[in-house]
Amino acid sequence: MDNSLGNKRLKKFATLFTAFATTTTACLALGTVSAHAEGSISIAQQFGIGYLILDVVRDQHLIEKHGKEQGLDINVEWRTISGATAMNEALLSGALDVASAGVPPMLTVWDRTRGRQNVKAIASLGSMPNYLLSNNPAVKTVSDLSEKDRIAVPAAGVGFQSRTLQIETARLYGNADYKRFDTISVSLPHPDASTALIAGGSEISAHFSSPPFQYQALEHANVHKILSSYDVLGGPATFNVLYATQKFHDDNPKTYRAFYDALAEASQIVKANKAAAAETYIRVEKSRLSPELVKKIVEDPEIDFTIIPQRTFVYAEKLQQLGVLKNKADSWQDYFFAEAHTDSGS
Structure with missing residues (x-):
């Protein structure tokens, strides 16, 4: 055999082997990342009683509970971040899976990430009035x-x-x-x-x-x-919401479902025993507020700790008319993930 021809064949084989090894390594790496991601979730909340549903989820380990029902051990990371700007930066950088803020800040990041990260809301954290x-x-x-x-x-x-x-x-x-x-x-x-x-x-x-x-x-x-x-x-309306990127939602169906089901259960727990929920808030948040005041707030008839969005579309419609939002939503379902669509939201 001609030595030059043999060397060419050896070089070609070496190149193919290297490419195969590189591809295999990359696939294994991707597989490892996906497997890890499906069993983990990082959630950030801000301060205040508006995050009571999350406090109950955390206190009773409800995400882990619903994960096990699907045969999945979920590692949950809880973080506290003050301010919607810092929250959104952490979410879009990939340092965070789930963010929380008021409806307008959520709509702003939904508007600005359409066609890219496609951020959408997961659920409401309750309807709560703010007073001027x-x-x-x-x-x-x-x-x-x-x-x-x-x-x-x-x-x-x-x-x-x-x-x-x-x-x-x-x-x-x-x-x-x-x-x-x-x-x-x-x-x-x-x-x-x-x-x-x-x-x-x-x-x-x-x-x-x-x-x-x-x-x-x-x-x-x-x-x-x-x-x-x-x-x-025009009436009771959602104050804070949870939201995530399309990638997290699509890549982690079991983790996402466990989280959504945990939120739904926590909402029912709060409604079933508001006095106990007030105690949970004080314990988890290490709050210095008087138990009487916290109980009064939780039991306020104007407040509804529901995961169903209420009147969020008023913000979407009005802010788009004012030019704050570039994209026009046809309904509240445009900026909420499909899991929330079964509820009679607005």
Whole structure:
């Protein structure tokens, strides 16, 4: 045999073997990643009683329970991240599987990832009103707010409270003027804003609050309510939601199903025994709130710890009309994964 021909054949064989080995290694690696991913989930929540359903899921190990029913041992990682921006960055970078935030921030990331990561909502964490409060006796309604007032919100111009106020402002003054009160809005965490409002004497004369802070503030005679998010949305409406990427949903069907079923069970547990649920919140969150206040909030008839979305489409429709969202949703089902579609959401 010609040596040059033999060498060529050997080189060709070596090249093919290397390619095969590389491909095999890559496939094994991918297989390992997929197997690990299907049995694990990382979930982030923020602070507050709006995350009670997750506290119950965590306390009673419900994801692990429903995973075992499917023959799957699920490793659950719980994280706490403050703010929707940091939450969304962690989700889109792949450092997090499930994020949680208000409806408007979720819709913003759904809007911006369409055709790419395709982020969608998993479930509601409950319907809960947020109150716009004031310590200014002259301010009885939103229309009474002036340049002399300062409205404290967690994320001025972009957060749940600001978007809700923008929708109300558009109703009062027209779509072109929906940012009217952005100029007097100040970004301030709820605890600091609540303290400033109650104490008085600072530039903060209004606070678009949330539970439990609004209940604490209203115990003081100098603070009164001028608007509820329920007034803006036409009734009980979802406050916080859970959401994930299309990839996590599609690549981990058993883990996702176990998580969704765990949420559904936790919702029923809360409704069946609200006093016990209040105790769970205090224990899991290591809360310093009085048990009486937490129980009062959990039992408030305005609050419904349901995973069924309520009036989220009001945000989707209004924010698209205002130009905040580029994409138009035809219904709430456009930005929720299919598992939630069996419920009579909105």
